[in-house]
């Protein structure tokens with residue numbers, strides 16, 4: 104491995120994909136046209152033209168669109184608004200690790216819904232609801248889930264909406280990878296199917312640059328005022344300058360080609376990951392075969408302690424995220440998330456071969 108560490112840890116985009124020159128052009132245009140507005144404090148919902156653009160795209164009203172310093176910041180605000188200590192919140196199992204941290208901080212009780220090839224197990228969800236557990240909301244990443252890579256099947260989305268109406272809980276859908284589909288057809292989003300029940304969060308972090316910290320939350324009308332208020336009390340407003348840069352980027356017609364370029368860059372890396380898994384891990388693990396996104400979720404066949412696995416991998420020049428961080432209840436020892444977008448094909452193959460060696464040495 105040439106003495107270099109291969110990082111199979113955070114799912115960040117490679118810096119080579121950042122459209123730095125174009126962002127500079129947008130920044131200078133925005134400062135020339137809207138300098139006074141974007142350098143001043145503003146209403147907490149954010150830069151109106153971008154909110155109008157997102158409202159058009161999602162068939163909602165600009166008032167329902169709240170911009171934040173990344174989407175995670177808005178999820179935190181929503182949790183502060185609706186979750187009291189000991190309230191139940193349902194998540195997928197595994198799920199993105201940071202919302203688990205936010206929920207724990209709020210004192211929520213978190214129930215993980217086991218994942219299947221086509222997304223969360225809706226029978227399990229139904230049983231928990233029939234037993235009388237009443238979540239305030241379900242947090243779900245329906246498209247190319249972080250960390251498993253799965254897409255939630257349309258029939259399951261319908262069933263979840265039915266249950267949300269029957270048992271009166273919100274659905275929070277988180278879609279940062281939705282537009283990074285390398286093959287196959289898009290599935291209807293929850294927001295498209297049930298705008299009165301759904302909060303949709305997403306961001307430009309994976310499409311333009313995470314450093315801009317421009318995320319959004321689209322909320323049913325009754326929640327918009329209270330969320331805008333808590334946003335104002337917490338951060339006053341997120342960066343109008345960055346929001347206006349994103350708006351300008353879209354206005355100039357640069358977002359679609361940027362996304363197309365990302366797909367051309369990432370698809371071969373996904374294919375390389377799947378091929379390397381076949382070559383090296385066929386007898387050691389099972390994995391999901393995603394059609395998009397940033398991650399391939401892998402489950403090792405044999406029991407292993409995640410801490411030991413991480414340590415041994417480190418000694419072999421490989422950084423792994425502890426699989427347990429994605430599970431609300433401490434499971435996840437055998438789970439390995441493989442982010443592929445920021446690695447070269449060579450690093451992917453060497454990394455997966457190295458991982459196979461470590462797993463064999465523990466077996």
Ligand SMILES: Cc1ncc(COP(=O)(O)O)c(C=O)c1O
Nearest residue numbers: 173174175199249277306308318
């Ligand atoms: C599922 C999911 N949600 C939210 C985020 C954070 O997004 P943002 O940069 O908009 O805060 C990430 C980042 O990796 C993610 O994977």
